[in-house]
Amino acid sequence: MLNDANKKTLKEYGIFMAFLCGMLILLMLLTFFAQKFWVSGLRRQVSSVLELYEPGAYTVTDYVSLKTPLDSSAASFVLKNKNGKSKNPVYGIIIRIMTVYGPMPAVFTYDTSQEPEFIGFACLTQDMSDRVKGISLNSTIQYWKKRIPLLFTVAEAVHE
């Protein structure tokens, strides 16, 4: 038998569960629609950093899904080498790395036959980017240089 206290508790839990389900559905839909903007915005950033530090060297093409939880703090793209130097696939990665100046969006290129190369930081002037690079080169940048090849072992290219 349900007494008044149990009825009240059940009603509260019912409201909470309905609210939770509604919120989850809304958030999943929104995340799904935001994905396209996430990819195109970060592609623009990778492209502008590459143009600043290595003008005319690469064209940013397909998005590569990393298939790890890091997908929410990084994005990678297939790069087309305009000089045609490398026969291996080359990737451009933008990833949040922690520096002494706070979290920064760092851009790397990764030729699968070599170690990843750090290019520069987005959202910073070239002078400031070089300053942050100088401080982080032997710590976080070095860490991500070793980590990036591991991310690509499960990566999957998404052709748009």
Place this chain on the structure above:
Amino acid sequence: MNKKIVLYASALMLMIPVPGRFAYGIILTLLFNLVFLAGTSFVFAVRKYITGTMQSVVIMTFLIGMSVFLKDILIFIFPVIVLQLGVLLYFPALSVFILTAVNRKGSSTLQEAISMNMKDSGCFSLFALIYMLLRDIAGYGSISFPGFNGILAVQFINSAKIPFMCFLASLPGTIISSTVMAVLYIHVQKMFTIIERAGITDEK
């Protein structure tokens, strides 16, 4: 606990781990105010139906959900800022929870509740924005704003060439300078209290 101290401490808690650009200050302050406004309205709406411990659980769930919702909305406009700030975008929800925990007064109408809570939110936002503006000027020699392609900055000093400015732009520099400013503020406030008390004694 002194409400003013909680207000400023939660503003600093939100702003210190963030890179010292005014643009990020604007984004986080905006998020904070939206979460605060939505949180206040939500508390008012659910308090009739859910009471006791369950109410805190529902409010916290709502604040987290609201943060994720606003983060997704931000992806549409500033994807690189969302990538850069990452989990820091959830900090406004924490600050809102701390502030509402301090400020749980009963109010009869939604309008009254909003005007009461938004007064605190206004002080918080003003302090946070001035703090981030000073950090941007002192550390990066610029004033920056959020832009569709990263951040838009009006650069007036090349801070990368000045080591002291670079130090102020770094997180350790921010912590040290904020501590020095807080100590100075407390010292000046104490001096004023002494002068005020001396004045009262003279009158007697």
